[in-house]
Each structure stands twice: as C-alpha cells, then as structure tokens.
Amino acid sequence: MLVSHDSAWDEFLDEFINIFSVYDLTKKKIFICGSYDEDTFKNLQEVQKIVNRIENNLGFFEKEFRRTHLENLILKFDLIAKFSDEIIMVIEHDKGGHMIEMGIILSFKEFSEKTRVFVLKDVDITAVLKRGGLLTPFFREGESLFYFDDINMLRSYVDEIY
Numbered sequence: 001m002l003v004s005h006d007s008a009w010d011e012f013l014d015e016f017i018n019i020f021s022v023y024d025l026t027k028k029k030i031f032i033c034g035s036y037d038e039d040t041f042k043n044l045q046e047v048q049k050i051v052n053r054i055e056n057n058l059g060f061f062e063k064e065f066r067r068t069h070l071e072n073l074i075l076k077f078d079l080i081a082k083f084s085d086e087i088i089m090v091i092e093h094d095k096g097g098h099m100i101e102m103g104i105i106l107s108f109k110e111f112s113e114k115t116r117v118f119v120l121k122d123v124d125i126t127a128v129l130k131r132g133g134l135l136t137p138f139f140r141e142g143e144s145l146f147y148f149d150d151i152n153m154l155r156s157y158v159d160e161i162y
Contacts (some may be wrong), residue, residue: 004037012079015067020058027058030162031080034090035098036063043151044090047118050158051088057087057162077101090154093123112138116161118154141144 016025030051044061045086051059057095081087081104089102105111117139139145148154 008074008075008079008162011067012065012083015065019064020060024058028084028086029084030057030059030088031084032059032061032088032090033101034099035092035096036061037096040090040092043092043154046151046155047088047090047102047158051162054112054162074100074104079103081111082107085114087111087156089115091117092120106138116144117148117158118146118148121149
C-alpha cells in the first residue's frame, strides 16, 4: 500500500523544526511508540532519556506532533514512521492505539525492519506474542524482540542497545 501525504511532508518538517531544530534533522531519529496512558508513559520517557543520552540520537513521541494529520492518526503514524531511522515499540498491555500501530509495523517490511519491540512478560498479550505473533519472519528474540519483567530490565535492554 502506497500512502501519499501530499503537502503534509512540508507541514510535518515545519512542525519538526519548530519542536526540535533544523540541526536535529541530521540526528538519528528514533520514534518511540507505546501506550500513552499515565502509568506506562513514564516508562516510555525513561526509554527516551536513555536514547537521547547519545548526542547524535533524537528519541521522540508521536504526540509531540500536534498539527500533522490530526484528522487521520494512521496517516500521521505512517508519515512519522517513514521519517524515522528506527522505531522502538514498548508493549505493556493490549489496550490502546499502540496495538494498532504494531499492526501497521507488522504490515510493512519497511517498518518492521527498523523496529525493536520490548514486551512486558506475563501480561495477557505476551502469550500470543511468544507463540509466534512477533517471531520470524518479523522479529528475532534477543536481536529485535525483547521480553522484560520490570522497568529496570527494560532500561537495561535499551541502555545496552543505545
């Protein structure tokens, strides 16, 4: 499926430069996805801190872009994912828009090839994901797919990778 964003690219780049800076365009852009509910967003912010410790990395969230594709969040996700060098997906439960985004990532090789997935162990969705939902040909455990017990283990994985 080829998605056209027409003039949205210009609007998006303008918004990006307003949020970050023109110099951040040269950095490795790492799109951090996951649940934005109050409890789990804290974990995403921890991931962002680790990613951004490296000067040439720019970890960011979809919700930072407030003007781009407001009427269609799937197009917004597609645009940001195409723009990003890497995608980090943190799955801590199976409720919310991040699961739709995971479906989009799985649907497009262009996205799945640049995604690392971190899944909280022992939640309802984990059993499905362990039995092959995310495994080959999509992801390889220990390379692009990681299971974590708590925030400390998630931090450890992300710290080791970034």
